[in-house]
Amino acid sequence: MKVKLIILVPFMVLFSMVVAQQHVDQMQHQHDSNSITLELIHRHAPQFTNNNPITQHQRLVDLLYHDIIRHGIMSHRRRAKEEDPLTASIKMPLASGRDFGIGQYITSFKVGTPSQKFWLIVDTGSDLTWIRCRYRCSRGDRSCTSKGRINRKRVFHAPLSSSFNPVPCFSEMCKVELMNLFSLTTCPTPITPCAYDYRYSDGSAAMGVFANETVSAGLTNGRKTRLHNVLIGCTDSFQGPTLQNVDGIMGLANTKYSFATNAAATFGGKFSYCLVDHLSHLNATNYIIFGTNRNQVKVSGNTRHTKLELDAIPSFYAVNVIGISVGNKMLEIPMQVWDASEGGGTIIDSGTSLTFLADPAYQAVMEALKVSVSKYQRVKLDGVPMEYCFNSTGFNGSLVPKLIIHFDDGARFEPHWNSYVIAAAAEVRCLGFLPARFPALSVIGNIMQQNYLWEFDLKGKRLVFAPSSCNSS
Numbered sequence: 001m002k003v004k005l006i007i008l009v010p011f012m013v014l015f016s017m018v019v020a021q022q023h024v025d026q027m028q029h030q031h032d033s034n035s036i037t038l039e040l041i042h043r044h045a046p047q048f049t050n051n052n053p054i055t056q057h058q059r060l061v062d063l064l065y066h067d068i069i070r071h072g073i074m075s076h077r078r079r080a081k082e083e084d085p086l087t088a089s090i091k092m093p094l095a096s097g098r099d100f101g102i103g104q105y106i107t108s109f110k111v112g113t114p115s116q117k118f119w120l121i122v123d124t125g126s127d128l129t130w131i132r133c134r135y136r137c138s139r140g141d142r143s144c145t146s147k148g149r150i151n152r153k154r155v156f157h158a159p160l161s162s163s164f165n166p167v168p169c170f171s172e173m174c175k176v177e178l179m180n181l182f183s184l185t186t187c188p189t190p191i192t193p194c195a196y197d198y199r200y201s202d203g204s205a206a207m208g209v210f211a212n213e214t215v216s217a218g219l220t221n222g223r224k225t226r227l228h229n230v231l232i233g234c235t236d237s238f239q240g241p242t243l244q245n246v247d248g249i250m251g252l253a254n255t256k257y258s259f260a261t262n263a264a265a266t267f268g269g270k271f272s273y274c275l276v277d278h279l280s281h282l283n284a285t286n287y288i289i290f291g292t293n294r295n296q297v298k299v300s301g302n303t304r305h306t307k308l309e310l311d312a313i314p315s316f317y318a319v320n321v322i323g324i325s326v327g328n329k330m331l332e333i334p335m336q337v338w339d340a341s342e343g344g345g346t347i348i349d350s351g352t353s354l355t356f357l358a359d360p361a362y363q364a365v366m367e368a369l370k371v372s373v374s375k376y377q378r379v380k381l382d383g384v385p386m387e388y389c390f391n392s393t394g395f396n397g398s399l400v401p402k403l404i405i406h407f408d409d410g411a412r413f414e415p416h417w418n419s420y421v422i423a424a425a426a427e428v429r430c431l432g433f434l435p436a437r438f439p440a441l442s443v444i445g446n447i448m449q450q451n452y453l454w455e456f457d458l459k460g461k462r463l464v465f466a467p468s469s470c471n472s473s
Contacts, residue, residue, distance in 0.1 A: 103353030103446065105275055106246055107288055110216040111232065112161030118154055118247035122273070122288060123351035124317055124456075127255045128181050128196075130233025131156045131248035135166075135193070135209055154247050158234055163214040166193035167231075178210060181233075181257060196233060208235035215259075220289065220296060227266065231257050252350070253315045254458070260290070261458065267291030269459030273350070274470035275450045277418075286470045297453045299466035306411040308461045312340040313441070316347040317456060319463060320408040321442070324361060326368035327401030333361045336439075343439025348454070348463065352445040354386075354434050355420070361442060362435040365403070369431050372400055373421070379428050389430035397421065405444070413465060419448045 104121045111118070111131065118131050133156040158164045167174055169187035174194030184195045193209035212229045219225055235248065252260035252271070264271045273288040274297045289296055309318040321338045324331050336342045337358045344358055357365060366387060376390040400417040407413070422432040432447060455464040 103278060104351060105273075105446065107250060109248075109250060111156060111213050111230075112158075113163040113214050114161075115214075115216040116156050116161070118156065120248045120250040121246055121351070122250050122252060124252040124260070125315070125347075125349050125351045126249050126251040127253045127258050127315060128233050129231075129249060129251045129259045130206065130208065130235045132238065133158060133208060133234035133236050135159075135234050135236055156234065156247075158211070161213065163228070164234075165212045165229075166234075167210040167212065168192070169194045174210070178257075180255070181210070183210065205237075205239045206233075206235045207237040208233050210234070220291070227263060230259070230262065254310050254317055255315045260456070263290040264456075264458050270455060270457050272297075272453060272455035272464075274453045274468050275350070275446055276470045277450050278353070278447055297468055298471060299453055299468045301467040303464060303466040304411045304413070305462045305464040306407040306409055308456065308458075308463045309340070310458070310461055313345050313347055316349070316441075317463070318345055318347050319444075321346040321405055322408045323406045324365055325404045325406065326365065329368070330406075331361075331364040331368060333364050337361050337442065344442070346442040346444065348444045348449065350446050350449070352443050353447050354422075354432050355445045355448045356434050356436045356441070356443040358436050358438040358440045358442050360438060362433055365433060366431060369401070369403070369421070373429075373431070381424060381428065381430070384424060384430065386424070386430040386432065386434065389424055389428055391427060392423075392429040393427050395429060413444075414467075415448050416451055416467070419450055422447060 104123065106119050107122050109118050109120045109129075109131070110116065120129070120131065132154065135158045167178070168190060169175075169184075169192045170190045171194065174183050174187075175185070178194060178196070182196045184197055186192075186195060193211065195207070195209050197205065197207045211232060211234050213232050215227045215230045217225055217227070233248075251258045255261060260271050267290045270292060271288065271290045274286045276286055287296065306319055309320060312318040318340060322335070323333060323338075337344045337360050338346060370388055373388070373390050373395075376392065376395060379389045379391050381389055397417050400421050402414060402417070403420055405413040405415075420432045421429050424430045436442065451468060451470055453464075453466050453468045453470070455462075457464060
């Protein structure tokens with residue numbers, strides 16, 4: 001998502017928000033229905049690929065390309081913030097620019113009055129929520145139609161929304177508070193909108209203006225609600241190939257202006273999601289919920305929880321990992337790998353697909369898992385930098401040793417075997433990890449998270465998780 005896109009915008013490019021007092025229309029919810037529900041769809045669903053099917057190999061090449069760029073950006077942004085928090089945002093820590101497309105999950109997003117609907121990448125690593133937008137066109141301009149398409153792209157037409165309220169460039173909010181979202185200092189007149197300019201590592205760039213808007217969403221009780229004064233980015237210029245089939249990013253990072261922070265604050269300080277298998281049928285969907293997840297998703301095992309370290313690695317959702325075991329044997333991994341104060345640490349991220357492990361952890365995990373697949377013929381896939389792939393004809397997943405991530409408070413995360421021995425092409429599987437040169441962040445990506453319910457309790461500083469098929473109750 002800062003570059004995530006905003007930094008990347010995860011793909012490194014990816015979906016952050018908001019501002020003044022955010023309040024909810026009173027028409028909306030009763031005390032027993034304090035959650036917002038948004039549908040989650042994988043980025044490679046047919047409606048985002050023009051109904052042109054792509055192979056598993058093509059998906060994987062695309063996914064890895066963006067993941068590697070995204071991880072580099074995350075590490076760069078983290079170092080910049082540690083060195084000088086006042087200049088980090090000015091440096092534009094590469095964002096989720098390239099990551100916006102691959103292996104991500106997408107939700108529909110209704111913004112404006114009357115509302116206009118768009119498809120955004122859900123990104124826990126991005127601060128700003130932004131959409132493709134036209135700000136300067138007039139109501140009489142034929143390109144500004146309610147159908148919202150310019151050059152075959154869905155576009156938010158700001159002049160058609162009565163609730164669109166640009167942030168003035170002379171305001172303290174623009175000059176100080178939005179610096180971390182890459183606001184520009186240019187201010188020719190007091191009423192000129194506050195502008196931003198994001199640059200990505202791949203050469204992509206997103207430019208536009210900040211505004212407060214109204215977001216419409218459904219509630220878990222079937223009713224509707226509106227959130228007012230939500231900070232969005234109106235991106236009127238995007239250069240680069242990273243956002244070809246979607247309309248922007250929903251920023252869910254742990255920052256003041258992210259959509260997660262503000263929507264969750266309105267609905268109990270929590271948000272949750274359940275990611276269907278990344279290879280599921282394309283009509284398989286679930287929801288991201290802001291508020292209490294009251295049995296909206298069925299779980300199939302024990303519910304566990306661990307502490308969310310919201311201040312350890314700024315803007316990311318960090319967790320205190322102390323080790324990894326494979327086949328009930330704890331691996332020998334230096335504790336520095338998991339120590340955020342020594343350049344390590346672990347985050348959970350919806351915008352990264354594969355799981356990155358700092359070198360010492362990566363080497364230990366790979367050596368332990370290779371043994372279980374060594375009898376299968378090794379395969380090299382073009383464009384796939386994963387170290388170990390093999391011909392999976394006759395492969396029995398039940399023989400894969402259980403991998404467990406251990407947290408310092410005793411909680412354990414036990415991903416499904418097909419979340420780390422992943423299908424890469426027809427009759428080919430790969431060990432689904434990528435190395436990160438230490439010191440580096442380790443990242444639990446969305447494939448590792450799949451078929452689990454994840455609840456981010458921002459108020460209680462807890463990460464709650466449980467295995468699930470991700471079918472709605």
